[in-house]
Amino acid sequence: SQTIHQWPATLVQPVGSPLSLECTVEGTSNPNLYWYRQAAGRGLQLLFYSVGIGQISSEVPQNLSASRPQDRQFILSSKKLLLSDSGFYLCAWSPQGHLSYEQYFGPGTRLTVT
Amino acid sequence: AQSVTQPDIHITVSEGASLELRCNYSYGATPYLFWYVQSPGQGLQLLLKYFSGDTLVQGIKGFEAEFKRSQSSFNLRKPSVHWSDAAEYFCAVGAYGSARQLTFGSGTQLTVLP
Numbered sequence: 048s049q050t051i052h053q054w055p056a057t058l059v060q061p062v063g064s065p066l067s068l069e070c071t072v073e074g075t076s077n078p079n080l081y082w083y084r085q086a087a088g089r090g091l092q093l094l095f096y097s098v099g100i101g102q103i104s105s106e107v108p109q110n111l112s113a114s115r116p117q118d119r120q121f122i123l124s125s126k127k128l129l130l131s132d133s134g135f136y137l138c139a140w141s142p143q144g145h146l147s148y149e150q151y152f153g154p155g156t157r158l159t160v161t
Numbered sequence: 162a163q164s165v166t167q168p169d170i171h172i173t174v175s176e177g178a179s180l181e182l183r184c185n186y187s188y189g190a191t192p193y194l195f196w197y198v199q200s201p202g203q204g205l206q207l208l209l210k211y212f213s214g215d216t217l218v219q220g221i222k223g224f225e226a227e228f229k230r231s232q233s234s235f236n237l238r239k240p241s242v243h244w245s246d247a248a249e250y251f252c253a254v255g256a257y258g259s260a261r262q263l264t265f266g267s268g269t270q271l272t273v274l275p
Contacts, residue, residue: 079261089253090267091205137204141261148193148212148255150263152204 053138053153061161066111066125068156070138073119078140080121081130082113085135087150098143100124133160163254164189167266174242175274182237182269184226184252193255194235195263196226200248208250211235222246247273 050073060066072078082094093106095113103113111131114122121138135157139150164187172181186192193212197205209220218230226237235252250268253263 068216069230081262091265093262096262135202139205148261149207149210150261151207152197154204155202157202 049140049151051138051140051151051153052138053156055156056154057157057159059127059159059161062126062130066123066128066132066158068123068136068138068158070123070153071119072140075119075140075142076120077143079143080115080151081139081141082123083137083139085110085137085155087134091137095123128160132159133158135148163192163256163264165252165254165264165266167252167269169252169269170267171270171272173272173274176244177241180237180239180242180246180271181251182252182271184235184237185232185233186235186252186254188254188256190233194226194228194264195249195253195255196220196224196237197265198222198248199251199268200215205251208237242271242273244273244275247271248271 052071080097083091084094085091087098097103097115100115111125135155137155138153141150166185168183195210196208198208199205208224209218211218211228219225224239228235246272249268252266256262
């Protein structure tokens with residue numbers, strides 16, 4: 048069966064510091080991968096998605112970036128964090144070339160920028 | 162572009178009572194529709210999905226949803242709510258494209274009274 052991992056689970060970082068959040072998927076090949084941010088009391092905002100290694104699409108202009116160095120690894124980064132980057136970051140995957148559209152979510156990373 | 166509206170931000174029900182969470186979507190073609198549930202500090206779990214066929218779909222944890230094309234709705238129901246159902250519920254619509262993106266509603270927070 049497929050599993051999705053995210054780490055770290057929680058992170059407290061000062062303003063201006065760098066960020067690296069990692070997401071890995073097991074048990075599937077060539078998945079679509081997604082990064083979402085969920086601010087307190089709000090819905091999900093799609094940040095990036097990827098349909099393959101090195102292929103990244105950005106949905107929202109910001110100081111975040113994403114990379115996909117391996118088939119089942121998706122990384123969210125920032126060179127300098129802002130207070131507004133605080134939130135709950137969720138990674139998700141969906142199967143490629145499959146009729147269904149459902150996405151499967153990881154446990155999330157709680158980021159607090161101080 | 163597709164959109165999803167969940168008109169109820171917060172719903173409170175008593176344990177054992179019936180539940181209906183509303184979801185309205187806007188999409189130009191036949192929609193792919195989903196309901197997800199999120200417990201505090203956790204990722205999202207897929208409850209059920211609709212692609213085609215029978216408009217009444219069954220999901221996990223005793224939930225069901227009915228697709229009504231004429232009303233552009235996909236409401237979630239449960240005949241008898243349990244205290245463990247307290248969580249936030251998100252409706253989502255699938256967008257056609259290679260990345261199979263989902264657009265989420267803003268969520269409905271469910272409180273269950275003993």
